[in-house]
Amino acid sequence: MKLIIAAIKPFKLEEVREALTAIGVRGMMVTEIKGFGSQSGHTEIYRGAEYAVNFVPKVKLEIAVSSSMADQVVETIQKTAKTDKIGDGKIFVLDIQQAVRVRTGETDEEAL
16 A cells, blocks of 8 residues: 655646546545745735745645555646646655554555
């Protein structure tokens, strides 16, 4: 089993969710986050005053899938979230040691 963590631009969330649902992803967790990478934030002008925006709004997706599906999920997120502009995001893939469905007690892949 794999845990895929993706930080993407917020306006891409619905498009990514639809693409993942289409390939069989049955669930995900979504969190609104702020961060920066190589873009290191930017400056904006608001009511005539310039100010620095050091943290850029992003959306973090957390998706648990079987190991056999992980590459397809990563490829789908990458293709769907891409805008060819700086700040498109990052994707991380981690191993899951155990998963348990609280309601039924099912474990591992059955719990996904």
